[in-house]
Amino acid sequence: MSRLPFSSSVYQNRRNLLINHINEPILLLGNQSVGINYKSNSYRFVQDSTFLYFAGLNLPNLVIYIHQEEVILFGNEFTVESAVWTGPLPTLRDQAAEAGISKVLPLSEMKNMVASNTHFLPPYRGNHTLLLSDLLNIPPSKVEQNVSQKLIRAVINQRIIKSEQEISYMEDSLAVTKILHETLMNNCLTGKTEAELHGLMLQTAASHGCTFSYRPIITKNGQILHNETYLNTLSTEDMVLADMGVQTAAGYASDITRTFPVDGKFVGEQQFFYELTLKAQQQAIQSIKSNANFLSIHVEAATVIAEGMIDAGFFNGDAAEVVHSGAYALAFSHGLGHAIGLDVHDMENLGEDNVGYNGEISRSDKFGMAYLRFGGKLSEGMVMTVEPGIYFIPELIASWKKQNKFPTLINYSKFEEYSSFGGIRIEDNILVTKDSYRILGEPIAKSVEEITK
Numbered sequence: 001m002s003r004l005p006f007s008s009s010v011y012q013n014r015r016n017l018l019i020n021h022i023n024e025p026i027l028l029l030g031n032q033s034v035g036i037n038y039k040s041n042s043y044r045f046v047q048d049s050t051f052l053y054f055a056g057l058n059l060p061n062l063v064i065y066i067h068q069e070e071v072i073l074f075g076n077e078f079t080v081e082s083a084v085w086t087g088p089l090p091t092l093r094d095q096a097a098e099a100g101i102s103k104v105l106p107l108s109e110m111k112n113m114v115a116s117n118t119h120f121l122p123p124y125r126g127n128h129t130l131l132l133s134d135l136l137n138i139p140p141s142k143v144e145q146n147v148s149q150k151l152i153r154a155v156i157n158q159r160i161i162k163s164e165q166e167i168s169y170m171e172d173s174l175a176v177t178k179i180l181h182e183t184l185m186n187n188c189l190t191g192k193t194e195a196e197l198h199g200l201m202l203q204t205a206a207s208h209g210c211t212f213s214y215r216p217i218i219t220k221n222g223q224i225l226h227n228e229t230y231l232n233t234l235s236t237e238d239m240v241l242a243d244m245g246v247q248t249a250a251g252y253a254s255d256i257t258r259t260f261p262v263d264g265k266f267v268g269e270q271q272f273f274y275e276l277t278l279k280a281q282q283q284a285i286q287s288i289k290s291n292a293n294f295l296s297i298h299v300e301a302a303t304v305i306a307e308g309m310i311d312a313g314f315f316n317g318d319a320a321e322v323v324h325s326g327a328y329a330l331a332f333s334h335g336l337g338h339a340i341g342l343d344v345h346d347m348e349n350l351g352e353d354n355v356g357y358n359g360e361i362s363r364s365d366k367f368g369m370a371y372l373r374f375g376g377k378l379s380e381g382m383v384m385t386v387e388p389g390i391y392f393i394p395e396l397i398a399s400w401k402k403q404n405k406f407p408t409l410i411n412y413s414k415f416e417e418y419s420s421f422g423g424i425r426i427e428d429n430i431l432v433t434k435d436s437y438r439i440l441g442e443p444i445a446k447s448v449e450e451i452t453k
Contacts, residue, residue, distance in 0.1 A: 003090070004056035005250040006165065008100035014054050014158060015100075019066055021154040025118040027135070028054055029128050030062035044211065049342035050121060050155055050350075052251050055099045059092075061107065063131075065114060073101045074110045111135060119148035121155065124349045152350050159347055160339060160355070161381035166252060167431060167440065170341070170383065173254035174429065174441025176208045176246050181258050181444050184218070185451060188240050188262050194218055194230035201244060210246035213253035213344045217243035222259060222423030223391045225334060238262045239270055239422060245344060253344040255385050256444060257427035264453030269421075271448060272312070273390050277424045278446065280304040280388040284336060288378065288386070288430055288437040295361055295375035298336035301388040302328045302369075309390075314414050327406035329368025330396060330415065337385035338373035340429055345373060346383075382432040383440065389425030392418045 004011075018026065030051040033042040047058045055064055055073070062075040073096045078089050093104045105113075114135045123129045123143060133140045162170070180201055187200060197218050205212060219227040220234060222241030234240065239261050245254035259277075261270060284301040306319040306328045314331065315322045322328050339346035339355060347355045356374035357363055364370050374384065397419060401412045426446055431438040445451050 003095070004098050005169065006056060008098055010165075011054060011056055012100035015066065015071060017158055018054065018154055019069055022119055022148075022151060025068075025115045026064075026066040026151060027114065027118045027120045027132075028064040028066075029120070029123070029131065030055075030057070030064075031060060031125065032127055033060045034125075047251070049251070049347070050159070052342060053155075053159055055101070057095055057099055058251070059095070063107070063110060064101075065110070065118075067113075067115065070103065071101050072103045072105055072113070073099075074105055074107050076107055077104075119151040120146075121151060122147045122349060122351065152354050156347055156350060156355055159341060161379060162341060162383055162431075163381075166341065167383070169248065169250040169252040170254060170429065171441050172248050172250070173210070173213070173246050173252055174256070174444075176205065176210050176248070177244060177254040177256050178442055178444045179208065180204055180244055180246070181242060181256060184240070184242050184244075185258070185260050185264075185445060188234065188260060188264075190234055190236045190263055193233050194220065194240075197240075198230040205246050208246075210248055213245045213247040213255065217241065217257075220262075220422065222425070223393045223421075224423075225391070234262045236263050236265070237267045239266075239274075239424065241423060241425065243425075243427070251342050253340055253342065254429060254441070255340055255344050255427060256429065257387055257425050258444065258446060258451070259424040259426060260451040264451070266448075266452065269418075273421075273424055275448065276305060276308040277388055277390050277426055278448075279308070281386055281426045281428070284386050284388060285428065285430055285437060285439065288384065288432055290378060290380040290432055290434050292378050293361065293376070294336070294356075294378055294384065295364075295372065297386075298369070298372050298375070299323060301336050301386075302332055305332050305388065305390060312414075314411055316409055316411060322409050325406055325409060326366040326368060327409040329366070330400055330406075330410060331390050331392075332388060333368045333371070333391060333393065333396065334389065335369070335372030335374070337387050337427070340383050340385055348373070378432045380432055380434045384430050384432065385427055386430050387425055387427030389423060391423035391425075392421040393423075394419040 028051050031048045035042050065072045077092050096104050129143050132143050215228050220232050220238040221227050241259045243257040247253045280301040283304050284297050287297045302323045303319050306322040309315050352373050358376040361375050397415045429440045
């Protein structure tokens with residue numbers, strides 16, 4: 001029985017599609033173990049996701065070379081000495097066979113076999129840059145210039161569309177993520193600390209055999225978009241923003257955000273802004289289908305937020321003008337979502353614009369909208385996150401007011417009244433279908449009735 005997430009034929013078919021598209025040698029680099037403060041005290045090993053997609057081997061120090069339809073795995077066989085530290089392991093050759101690779105050679109033989117016209121992907125680790133420099137006789141400073149755009153596009157086109165089995169693995173991750181979020185909601189009480197809640201989440205994920213797909217955000221300071229500290233104690237007037245996702249042994253990620261009140265009771269205007277954020281998310285999700293433009297869906301969500309905040313006195317004028325001008329980004333200052341798969345920001349190492357924009361659509365240069373990681377056309381089989389938010393960021397409010405930005409569209413005195421409010425966002429993972437969408441995983445509490453007591 002294979003120890004890999006997919007059958008050998010799946011990996012072979014994936015590689016054959018790639019080979020047929022490129023028609024020249026291809027080099028796929030696996031990751032190495034990385035020391036924290038010395039070599040043998042290493043960070044948790046994480047395999048390169050493209051290597052994982054085409055080979056499934058979650059082991060360090062491996063390289064795949066595809067040349068004239070022959071696939072070679074370069075890596076060093078396990079020794080008796082390594083078994084002392086790791087216990088008995090199947091041979092590298094046996095594991096390669098499970099990925100449909102029959103030829104395995106030592107790393108030392110790689111230098112003499114790699115052709116100069118070999119295609120490779122952008123390196124994101126220094127050791128990759130040095131290895132490519134050595135194998136292909138390119139100065140390290142020139143390696144990035146020789147990255148294969150053809151290979152980047154071929155890999156994106158394959159990986160962006162998820163198979164039924166990939167979707168199943170993503171829903172396995174979401175099943176655990178549901179447990180995390182709903183456990184956190186039930187323990188979000190006055191007097192608890194963010195550190196306690198973070199510890200509970202670490203314990204819960206580990207008890208289900210999972211690791212986090214990114215560092216979890218658990219904070220009452222929701223206005224800090226990527227707050228990764230856990231220093232505060234909760235009080236009854238706070239809301240907690242929890243942005244968490246896990247990955248199972250198959251490697252596929254989940255990415256879910258929920259915001260909910262401490263002690264299960266909204267205070268003041270919290271429910272108004274929560275329901276407005278949820279309305280924007282629901283509108284965006286309902287617009288997802290094959291051939292829809294994700295940038296347009298982002299604009300839809302921003303328009304819902306602008307309309308609600310015009311009615312509440314935060315913006316002036318017409319919602320379309322508030323959005324088109326960029327003024328809306330004072331409240332919604334990030335992109336609506338991104339592709340997700342083996343990476344939480346799927347294939348971001350291949351270039352956000354390569355993944356999320358397609359030549360017909362260019363990334364905006366406006367604040368807020370410029371942070372939209374994916375703006376292009378959706379296709380059946382893609383999985384996207386949908387995550388609008390409303391934030392009151394004191395530093396941003398003060399900066400824009402000082403610059404006198406959009407003075408006729410923004411009521412700064414109203415924003416200043418809410419400068420200590422915090423922030424709200426809500427996120428789900430959505431499969432694009434031919435004519436519609438499917439929210440992946442079992443529902444995770446997000447209605448007002450579900451998150452209040």
